[in-house]
Amino acid sequence: MSFINLEYFLFVAVGLVVYYIMPKKIQWVVLLLMSYVYYLSFKVEAVVYIIFTTLVTFAAGLLIEKAETKGKEWLAANKETIDRDQKKAFKAKLKKKKKALMLAAVVLDFGLLAFVKYTNFFIENINGIIGNRINAIDILVPLGISFYTFQSVSYVIDVYWGKVKAERNPFKFALFVSFFPQIMQGPIGRFDKLAPQFFAPHKFDLTRIEYGLQRIFWGFFKKLILADRTAGYVNNVFVNNYQAFNGFYVIVAVLMYCVELYADFSGGMDIVIGTAEMFGITMDENFKRPFFSKSIGEFWRRWHVTLGEWMKDYIFYPFSLSKAFNKIGKFTKKHFKNKHVAQTIPICISNLLIFFIVGVWHGAAWKYIMYGMYNGVIIAFSNLCKPLYKKGLEKCHINADGRVWTVVQILRTFILVNIGWYFDMALSFRAAIEMMINTVYQISFKPFTDGSIFTLGMARSDFLIVAIGCVIWFVVSYMQEKGIRIRDAVSKQILPVRWALYLALVFSIIIFGYIGQTQGFIYAQF
Incomplete structure (x- = not known):
């Protein structure tokens, strides 16, 4: 049930109706049921992984807090009979026990993630040393396992540090791990921010619904018009026969991959945040206009x-x-x-x-x-x-x-970021190096003059649409960079202007979007 299918829209619409007509005390139950229905819609067997991570982390949180409580009780009961050194030794022992519990949960959570994602990588590298003696293992990679694992680990560490209280209801904790909009590709949430929102009562708010839909359709604009349109060219150059291309073919492919990745990932985040907003949940922003960064360090503070x-x-x-x-x-x-x-x-x-x-x-x-x-x-x-x-x-x-x-500085950072995409998109490290070499080999304008660059998955009209789409995106981002709250500004307009903007966005998606030909989200299998 991808975000960009009609099924998802119907799923969310029905869920919203049920969510807001149910007693407010059990609204979180609706979210939990929706989350597991959504997760099961991809692969029923994968639910074992998320349940394992949920139970391990939940149990560890309780055990850490229990050890802390018992430790305080013992110290209070024996404060008159123990000296300073005994008290210090007891606290050190208690800390060691809590740390062992925390580390056990971290090892089990990350151990499962490592087994699923990296077992065949290790087998491949061992075979490179000893010869092909070990067969690869067919392992099911669950949807979004990196995201919910990192989120779960942050919880157990926060409990160990005393930043949050351990959740005592396993089903409430299961909602924190599995909340359906973010399960596919994040953002990676924190328990202290999300839990109060999940379990608080939420009244139906038409403005929240409107804002959520605005964000969702903006995500569709990025995904369907820009990301999916550029994917064909990127795959033809980077994947299908990368050794056949050099010069501007590769330069354009890197730039198109930059558009594809950013539009795909940030567009997905818009859909996630918009969906959550309609249920009264405010998610953390995952992108803060990264291509206005003046350094790679700043880029990574704005990207993901x-x-x-x-x-x-x-x-x-x-x-x-x-x-x-x-x-x-x-x-x-x-x-x-x-x-x-x-x-x-x-x-x-x-x-x-x-x-x-x-x-x-x-x-x-x-x-x-x-x-x-x-x-x-x-x-x-x-x-x-x-x-x-x-x-x-x-x-x-x-x-x-x-x-x-x-x-x-912004241009320098943009160039450095795009060089990094070679490693991200190429088939292998070796292929990335070859493509870097090919980039500066036989650079000429021939691909444009003879039209051959327009035969690799993107016609002239596609390049024009991408260019216009990027300009619109840049203008919106520039306004946000200057502190203008776009959605508030739009909502303050008179009704005809507001609806004209909404309809322009929707019809541009319908007319220019790759509806029915969409690619899966790049980060869905992370």
Whole structure:
């Protein structure tokens, strides 16, 4: 039941009616039932995976909180009979027990994810060393397993840290793990933000329905008009016969993949957020106009925001506070006279660790690991060279905050991001390198003059539609970047103007959208 099928619309419409006519105390039950019906509509067998993750994480949360409660009770009962050292030893033992419970849940959750997504990757690499002696295993990859696993792990760690109270109702917790709009491709939610919304009463609000539909149709615009239109050209060049293309064929393919990926993923997020909004649930934004970024670091703070925040909160900060990080810091201070370099190297190592994990998260292939490391190395290098950049700008009398330099930085970041797409889209790491080489080989305008570039899945009219669509998208994004709340502005217009805009959006999707020829969402199998 894909987001862009009529079945999904009917499913959500019926669900909304039932949701708002039911007693408010059991509205969350409607969401839970809808979530499992939605999940089962893809693959019945896959429900075993999500139930396993739900039960493991739920049980771990309860056990951690139970250990904490019993520990406090014991300390209160024995405060007169134990000394300071005994109290300290007991607290250390209690922390160790809670940590063991948390780590057990993390290992089981990530262990299942690793088994499902990476078993055949390891078999393939072992076979590369010892010869093809091990057969690949046919493993069912459940829908959205990376997203609900990361979301579940964040919960159990938050319980361990004492940031949230453990949920005592297994069915309520099951809703947090399986909420149907986000199960396919995120965003990765946090329990403290979502749980209060799931279990609070929600009144029918026509404005919320209107805003939700606005967001959904904007997502359709991106997905059906832009993403699916560019997919044919991208597949023909990157996948079907990549060795046959060079020069502008490849450059255009990379640019079209940039449009496809961004429109597909952010369009999917619009549909997710819009659907949730109609049920009274506010999801975290996953994109904040990333192509206005002035650096790769800023790009990743704007692109797939919830994944970046997850990595920062659960990988970067814990590692930065660890004994290993402290040792690295002492080592760099001792061996590097330059204060900036000594302070920055430990942070660079943390960033490289994060982007290695980001690469692994994207998929079981060396190309994804290289994709992560490519971004991590650029960010690390930029951090190390900040003083040099500053001196260079001063010597060249360039205003670092000026409009011209801002545009230069945005264009530079755009180029670097597009180079990274080679690793993301190519069939393999080797294919990515070959395509990079082919990009600068025999560059000429011949593909445009002889029309051959218009025979690879996109006609002239398709390129024109994509160009116009991107301009519209850019204008909307620019207005948002300037702080204009588009949906509020539209809703304040008089009724004829408002409906003219709505109908223009809907009819543009009907006329120009690839309805019936749509591709699946790229991130659906992550």
